[in-house]
Amino acid sequence: MGLHRGPRLLDFTKTPAHLQFNKYVLTGYRPVSTAPDCLRSLFYMHNELGNIYSHGIPFLLFLVLLPYSIPWMEVDSTWICVAHYLACLCPTIGSVLYHVFMNHIGGEHVYDTLLSLDMVGVCLVNTLGALPIIFITLLCHPAVQQAAMLAYILLSAYGIYCATTAHTNFLRLRAFVWQALFRVSLFLFRVYGSGVGSPDSLRLFVIMDALAVLGGLVNVIQIPERFSPGLFDNWGNSHQIMHVMVVCSIVYLHWGTMADLAWIKTFQCPAG
Template sequence: MKVRIPLVCFLVLLPLNIPWSQIGVTWLGVVHFLACLSPQLGSVLYHLFMNHEGGEPVYHTLLKVDVCGICMINTLGMLPIVYSTLLCYPVIRTLALLLYILLSTHAIYCAVTARSSVRRLRSFAWQALFRFSFFLLRWVGVGGGSPTSLRHFVTMDMLAVLGGVINIARIPERFCPGLFDYWCNSHQIMHVLVVGSILYLHWGVLDDLLWINSYICPSD
């Protein structure tokens, strides 16, 4: 039940929080909504059917669904960032979007076929590097985007990485076995951090979408 609450909140409240009438590129808003929704949906399906009796094959199938949700937010969530960063360079922007989609396709394949949590986390490394390069462009003033969005995106990635590390390291239950079986275990902490990460993604993209609608690219 606890896992479903964020899904319902994102499903109902997120569209209401997007100022559709003020967004000039509507598909970016739609993509952003799907990005925020996908990890929650994958997680709900994963946890909802965890009481199955199908054995290891069913478990791995559910795990792949959960991983696909994470992959989708990494993929779809980055598209508005790429678009706004390269707003004034349409040709480069299109190529960058295509490159990231291809890169993400490979990352999804690696993630769903990974045989350990560490390898699964490594599958997202190239996406993270791609994202970092765009953050760097913004930081040095080459790329576009809202002046307030970069700090949201950096916080987003910090929370996501922290959640992944805590989940893999099994902190804090590895230090006190049995004490955190029901509350405050690493998996629950990871989920809380992921929700926080999605919120920062939302705030950053929202700033960018409004910036796109008001910004005029300089003429050469």
Template sequence: MPGRTPGRSLRIPLVCFLVLLPLNIPWSQISVTWLGVVHFLACLSPQLGSVVYHLFMNLEGGEPVYHTLLKLDVCGICMINTLGALPIVYITLFCYPWVRTVSLLIYILLSTHAVYCAVTARSSVRRLRSFAWQALFRFSFFLLRWVGVGCGSPTSLRHFLMMDALAVLGGVINITRIPERFRPGLFDYWCNSHQIMHVLVVGSILYLHWGVLDDLLWINSYDCPSN
């Protein structure tokens, strides 16, 4: 059955993120500590949710148990969408404290609605669609950086764009069931769409980490214009 094998392989990135990520964050050089903490939790949450989901999904508890585990998995995705974007919003509006606070509150409220829509969605398509507004909100901040209105490291924007591109690609591949839809049975254990999606998600998290790390180090040497 496709999906059983990823439970084993997902433990490796979970352990790596749990142990190595805190060591890779230069805590002594970060001026806003809570951004580093939020970023660590964001990177860890989807791996933790997926491992729990795949580890217990074969329990003989029937449909209610399965849907509970699926909601835990979805919550992990929701957390990286929510917590992962907070440093991006904060640093983009670094020189506009009042606007920054309002934007963070709006994004948290928007994410709360997205979480509800995602955990109550009855199909994979609707579940993916639940994150659309979050993605558009983040993309608006990418545009602010691109036009020079928002702040941020010169190298972080390309990391964030690659992050979202890999995440969207993984979601589309998982929904369309490529490549197993063309050769049923051939990809039951290896190289099925679900496994490909998980590999792309890990890559997406790495790009998020590299981008946020660039930003967190960049704000230490950046002075906002006096006017």
């Protein structure tokens, strides 16, 4: 990045303790900075640049392009479209803010606040993204539908608490397990019960969750940098791989939800 000459970057051992969360990334750490200096780091090379742009560019694309592919006026329950759109935006914007300002002079307090915001974004994509799936899967069971949506919201609140109070990547990943199992139960209800939905969406939703889980595991295990410390400091490390998988997961969520919304326009629940 030749647009701006950045400050002298730090090695792992010279960076503040709260930023020493990946011992296999050895160089390229930004020094403690003011908010304007954090923003200037968008224009020079460092080891968080890939994390910023791998979610920043998709956020802008989702923000601008997704509204054109959502059938706002064709769906009776407009809240489904609103929830889905917000779900696609939440994890990327929280992530960008976290990675841009994580080295702020406010220190560990600011870092923890930003990390919590990032985790809330992940929880919201799980929550808001799943509500249309619950609504459509249980379309022919209104009482169960409402109870399931309430239960999932409460479960998500618990997930937010666990994710924002966890101190390791493994514990943060574990905070989303119950939400994932809830969605799996919905998928099974579509296959083996009386749940409904587009014949095409289930495959897309399964791929969505598989990508998200795989990305989380890659981040926890810290591969490939674990096998070659220092080689992936700026590009290709586990966190960036996770970011790409999260974006792909959001795309599959969008495709699956759009398939369901196209399907619901012609579906009528059986009488009785």
